[in-house]
Amino acid sequence: METTTIQERLIALPTTAISDATGGHTNLHASIKPLSDHFKIAGRALTVRLPDGENGAVLEAISKAQKGDILVIDAKGNTNRAVAGDFVISLAKGVGVQGFVVDGVIRDIAAIRELDFPVFSLGTTVAAGNKHGGGVLGVPVSVGGVTVNPGDFIIGDIDGVVVVPQEDVDQIADAAEAKVAKDEAREKEALANGEESIRAYLAKVVK
Numbered sequence: 001m002e003t004t005t006i007q008e009r010l011i012a013l014p015t016t017a018i019s020d021a022t023g024g025h026t027n028l029h030a031s032i033k034p035l036s037d038h039f040k041i042a043g044r045a046l047t048v049r050l051p052d053g054e055n056g057a058v059l060e061a062i063s064k065a066q067k068g069d070i071l072v073i074d075a076k077g078n079t080n081r082a083v084a085g086d087f088v089i090s091l092a093k094g095v096g097v098q099g100f101v102v103d104g105v106i107r108d109i110a111a112i113r114e115l116d117f118p119v120f121s122l123g124t125t126v127a128a129g130n131k132h133g134g135g136v137l138g139v140p141v142s143v144g145g146v147t148v149n150p151g152d153f154i155i156g157d158i159d160g161v162v163v164v165p166q167e168d169v170d171q172i173a174d175a176a177e178a179k180v181a182k183d184e185a186r187e188k189e190a191l192a193n194g195e196e197s198i199r200a201y202l203a204k205v206v207k
């Protein structure tokens, strides 16, 4: 029998159900948004901490990434200097990086949309990042108000980005799958038969 991997389970789950399962404590701030609505990512974090306005260490992270890794980049919320443009994103895509989650901004948006590479960021800018060095990889980072440790699981979609600490991931996936099943049952009950079933449902839950 084929076994389902944790990555397959997470990618099939909406971030909303994972947020319900985690209690919302590890949801990134809503200002970190996908560049395109259809982006969906689930995988392990390769963390990058950048000095303000720098982006040199992003190339080092790309060179060290395993296939499927998500680069989680702490850019200190800087919105003036891009952590990546279409060239850097092409390199990441070419070596199998799954996506970028950035507490900062990117540039060359039209070309990155064409690459169809999932970027979640604070937005865009025109200016390149400085390349004086000084970034670090594989350390705990703060992104969107949440601490992300190397190897934590990151799940992102149109609703936002959620972090699941690696030691909790099986339990959170179980709870999120149970929540999806519960929501489906509720929807079936309430919406199966138009206004009649809606009123019956409301009569049951409104005290």
Ligand SMILES: O=C([O-])CC(=O)C(=O)O
Pocket: 055, 082, 083, 084, 085, 086, 087, 088, 089, 107, 108, 128, 129
């Ligand atoms: O080189 C940079 O800093 C970002 C950039 O423009 C690219 O990746 O195309």
